[in-house]
Amino acid sequence: MSAVLQSARRILAILSKELTQLRRDRTTLGMVIMIPLIQLMLFGYAINTNVRQIPVALVDQANTGLSRVLAQMVEATQVVRFTERTLDITAAQEAIVAGRVRAAFIIPSDLSQRVARSGSVGAGLATPPSTDEQTSRPVAQWIVDGSDTMIAGAIKGLGAMPLTELLRPPANRTTATFAVALFFNPEQRTAINIVPGLVAVILTMTMVMFTSAAIVRESERGNMEMLINTPVRPLELMLGKIVPYIAIGLVQTAIILLLGHLIFSVPLHGSLLALAGATLAFIGASLALGLVLSTIASNQLQAMQMTVFILLPSILLSGFMFPYEGMPVPAQYIAEVLPATHFMRAIRAVMLRDAGPTQIAGDTLWLLGFMLVGLLIASLRFKKRLD
Amino acid sequence: MTEPVIEARALTRRFGDLTAVDALDLSVDPRTIYGFLGPNGCGKTTTLRMLTGLLTPSAGTVTVLGHQLPRDAERLKRRIGYMTQKFSLYDDLTVVENLGFVAEIYGLGHRAARRRISALLSTYALEPMCSRRAGRMSGGQRQRLALAAATIHEPALLFLDEPTSAVDPENRRDFWERLFDLVDAGASILVSTHYMDEAERCHRLAIMESGHKRADGSPAELMAGMGARVVEVEAPNLRALKQQLSALPQIISAAQLGSRLRVLVADRIADPVAWLRAQPLQPTPTALEPARPSLEDVFVTSTGTHVGSHQP
Numbered sequence: 115m116s117a118v119l120q121s122a123r124r125i126l127a128i129l130s131k132e133l134t135q136l137r138r139d140r141t142t143l144g145m146v147i148m149i150p151l152i153q154l155m156l157f158g159y160a161i162n163t164n165v166r167q168i169p170v171a172l173v174d175q176a177n178t179g180l181s182r183v184l185a186q187m188v189e190a191t192q193v194v195r196f197t198e199r200t201l202d203i204t205a206a207q208e209a210i211v212a213g214r215v216r217a218a219f220i221i222p223s224d225l226s227q228r229v230a231r232s233g234s235v236g237a238g239l240a241t242p243p244s245t246d247e248q249t250s251r252p253v254a255q256w257i258v259d260g261s262d263t264m265i266a267g268a269i270k271g272l273g274a275m276p277l278t279e280l281l282r283p284p285a286n287r288t289t290a291t292f293a294v295a296l297f298f299n300p301e302q303r304t305a306i307n308i309v310p311g312l313v314a315v316i317l318t319m320t321m322v323m324f325t326s327a328a329i330v331r332e333s334e335r336g337n338m339e340m341l342i343n344t345p346v347r348p349l350e351l352m353l354g355k356i357v358p359y360i361a362i363g364l365v366q367t368a369i370i371l372l373l374g375h376l377i378f379s380v381p382l383h384g385s386l387l388a389l390a391g392a393t394l395a396f397i398g399a400s401l402a403l404g405l406v407l408s409t410i411a412s413n414q415l416q417a418m419q420m421t422v423f424i425l426l427p428s429i430l431l432s433g434f435m436f437p438y439e440g441m442p443v444p445a446q447y448i449a450e451v452l453p454a455t456h457f458m459r460a461i462r463a464v465m466l467r468d469a470g471p472t473q474i475a476g477d478t479l480w481l482l483g484f485m486l487v488g489l490l491i492a493s494l495r496f497k498k499r500l501d
Numbered sequence: 502m503t504e505p506v507i508e509a510r511a512l513t514r515r516f517g518d519l520t521a522v523d524a525l526d527l528s529v530d531p532r533t534i535y536g537f538l539g540p541n542g543c544g545k546t547t548t549l550r551m552l553t554g555l556l557t558p559s560a561g562t563v564t565v566l567g568h569q570l571p572r573d574a575e576r577l578k579r580r581i582g583y584m585t586q587k588f589s590l591y592d593d594l595t596v597v598e599n600l601g602f603v604a605e606i607y608g609l610g611h612r613a614a615r616r617r618i619s620a621l622l623s624t625y626a627l628e629p630m631c632s633r634r635a636g637r638m639s640g641g642q643r644q645r646l647a648l649a650a651a652t653i654h655e656p657a658l659l660f661l662d663e664p665t666s667a668v669d670p671e672n673r674r675d676f677w678e679r680l681f682d683l684v685d686a687g688a689s690i691l692v693s694t695h696y697m698d699e700a701e702r703c704h705r706l707a708i709m710e711s712g713h714k715r716a717d718g719s720p721a722e723l724m725a726g727m728g729a730r731v732v733e734v735e736a737p738n739l740r741a742l743k744q745q746l747s748a749l750p751q752i753i754s755a756a757q758l759g760s761r762l763r764v765l766v767a768d769r770i771a772d773p774v775a776w777l778r779a780q781p782l783q784p785t786p787t788a789l790e791p792a793r794p795s796l797e798d799v800f801v802t803s804t805g806t807h808v809g810s811h812q813p
Contacts (some may be wrong), residue, residue: 120608127605131594138593245623340650343553344606345578498575500555 124346128354132328136358142324150316151373157312158378161435162304166270171198171206171218176225184221184254184277191275191316193268194219203257210259217269228253229277231382253277259465298466306381309374310461311434313367313393314454318400318428319421321363325404326417328355329496333375334413339500348496352489356401364390384464388471392464395481396457402488403453409495428454456480504567506531506658506689507552512561514547521547523712524561525538529691530705532684537693537708538700538800545693546586548709549660552691553583554602566658579607582651583692586662588643592636596627596646599635600653607654621649625679639644641672652688659683661692667701677702697796708803715803724794729753730773731795745782754801765798 136142142447174181189196194217198209206218228251256273260266299306329351332338341351374380382389405422411417429435431449438449438459449455456477463469471478507529514522522544529535537545540642550556552565554574563570568577590599600621604614622628625645635643644664651659661680665673677699680690692703700706700720707717716723736742739762746755746764753765775787 123608124606127602131591131598134598135591335592336585336587336589337591339585339587340583340590341554341606343578343581344603345575345584345608346606481585481772486657498549498555499557499571501557 121347121350124350125354125357128346129357132355132358146320146362146366147369149320150369151318152311154312154370154373155377157308158305158374160474161308163264163302165264166192167195168193168217168265168268169197169215170194170269170298171200171209172196173200173203173218173220174221175201176221177201178226180229181221181225184225185219187270187277188275190197191272193272207257210257216262216265217256220257222254225253234361245420253421267352303378305374306466307462308434309370309378309380310465311432312374313370313461314396314432314457315425315429316366316370317363317393317397317457318454319425320366321359321397321400322404322407322424323418323421324359324362325356325401326407326411326421327414328404329408330411330414330417342498342500348498349444349489349495352405352492352496356398356405360394360397361400363400364393367393380465383468385470388469388474389461389464391471392457392460392474392478392481395478395485396453398458398485399453399457399488400480402485402492404475405492406488406495407409409492424452428452431455432458434458445481453481453484503531504612505529505533505538506566507691509552509565510562511749512542512548512551512563513559514551514556515559520712522551525712525714528706529689531689531703532687534680534690534702536691536700536703537691538695538697538706538708538796539613539693539697539804542711543709544712545709546662549583549662549691549693553581553660554578565618579654580657582654582656582659584647584651584659584661584664586666588635588647588667590635590643590647590650593634595632595634596622596638597631599646600650603650603653609654617653620634621653624682625649640667641669641676644668644672644676645679648676652683655688658690658724659690661690663693663695665694665696673699697800701796708800710804716799720796720799723799723803724796727794727799728768729765729794729798729802730768730770731792731798732764732766732773732777733758734764734777734786735760736762736782736786737784742782742784742786749780751776756801763792763798765802 172185174185185196188194196219198206198215200206200209203218203220206215206220209215210218231251256269258266258269275299296302329338330331332341359484371382375382404421407417407424411420427448431441431445432438432452432454434454438446438455441449460469460474460477460481463474505528507527509525509527512522512525512527513520519654525544527548537548539545547556551558551570554565554570554577557571565577566580568574570577570582585609591602594602597618600618601614606738609617622631622764625648627642627645627649630638630642635646644667648661648664651661665676665785668676673696680692684690692699694700703720705717705719706723708723716727718726734742734746739757739760743755743757743762746752746762751767751770753767755762755764757763764773764777766776770776774791777786777789
């Protein structure tokens, strides 16, 4: 038998041994299915970046018909919900400090005069002469707990709310400064962006976790001393160990995308082939990363800790939760190293924007390179010696 | 073939400040069972690991089956079998799956593997449990499985690291019968142990203590040349007698065996029984009888504080 064939047989032997062990390990098999299922349901429903129904306090010092109409108009936007009503500004501030409300809406007692003056120049639609102290005054005030920037942003968005309905029945349509056309996700549903990203997060977690434990487990259970006394080569051991997990990664991807499509109506615009290519490259990169960790860790607990160390930046820096472009440049460099960042870009491009293979080639090639370097490092670090 | 299968010169291994094996010379003849006898931590496992290429020696040279180590370690691996101290096959695989895995790793062809596995199952009486998982077998069964796996590729040289530490005496006898079968078929075996009865079965053995080889030879040679004579003493108060005897410089050791005291007297005393009778001992011994030396006596004389003054 030739050396190549011998080598292939050894890889196959390790592979089928891994599969047999995996088949008997019900807990791990259960995790393979349950992790994507539960996380998809959890994140698909829970993560929502469209801020709605923020609890706020209403301080209506005017207490007139006009002020009540104004309060109703603000509530009708559904951005806020008045959970407390008071006449005292300090009481409203206390509610903010206590965390019962996120903001307070203060309507001054001279509301009707303010509305009348601003109405004379177009009810907040045009810019009043800034020199005119009387007409350039706003009609009411918001006090906002600005520590959460997302909530602050949503309320700041109310600052330029038109007041036409306050003065007269809907007049001419308002003219926006810019026309905005939302491509790819016109309904602004967060799940559209979250579900493809979830593939990257879940694969990072399971792939790195399984393989980082793979080599360590052999050492911990004492099997390694037997293995390194056989003719098996490090690279053969590595390949035999990761191939079963490629299949697992593909199964998990299928579960997430299928359920994402059925439950959250996440579309798959691009070609399946481009998607499969990028996914395989990412699975390979994650497995190689896990193997490198496996050669560093000396027990399964350490391997798990290292997995978490990789997982957190993969969630927070990869663009899964927050836009990559908004991060400071050094953080972008770190994100650029993580396989999850590249896959996040590629899978969103293919699924949501119908990007072709050439448009995601850069990220896919980077992932393949990462995998090769990782395999090389793991094989070099793995010594068939005990010293 | 008369050339030794293992030839080591001044083999040394240091771990930081600790010298685990110190300038060990070793020569193992083909078709013999060579034993390493010594307490835990005396460097037996470290020596075995250096001889299989798992550890790089800090100093010294080793040639195993004509391969120079550590350079040719990979080529050597196909020709040796290694049975680790702790069971190192897969607990969650069955007997047949474990053997099949090892057979494929060693590159046995499909048909050859099947033949070899069925032969091993019958040799090691594993047929009735061939589809049982290794983790659910008894110590003796697991150990037979480990030996079957270590010999699946018919190695010329077999290393066994404390092979019977988890096995009852009955199974240990059987196990040694299998080892002699292997030697009969042409293999050489290196075995480490801390059991005297096991060491006594070896063709040759080396007594190890804290990294040094204290003595080596066949069990009979070692007993003949141990530099002490054995006398068994009976007396009413053995504990008191033992204390007095231990204080005498001519006495190498005195150990109680039930109602008798086994006393090792340095062999510069020509007639130890007469000499002991002449000693002013309280209480006076009621019986003094010369006894056959055992391997344990050899072990006692060649290790511990007596080393140096009583080298054979």
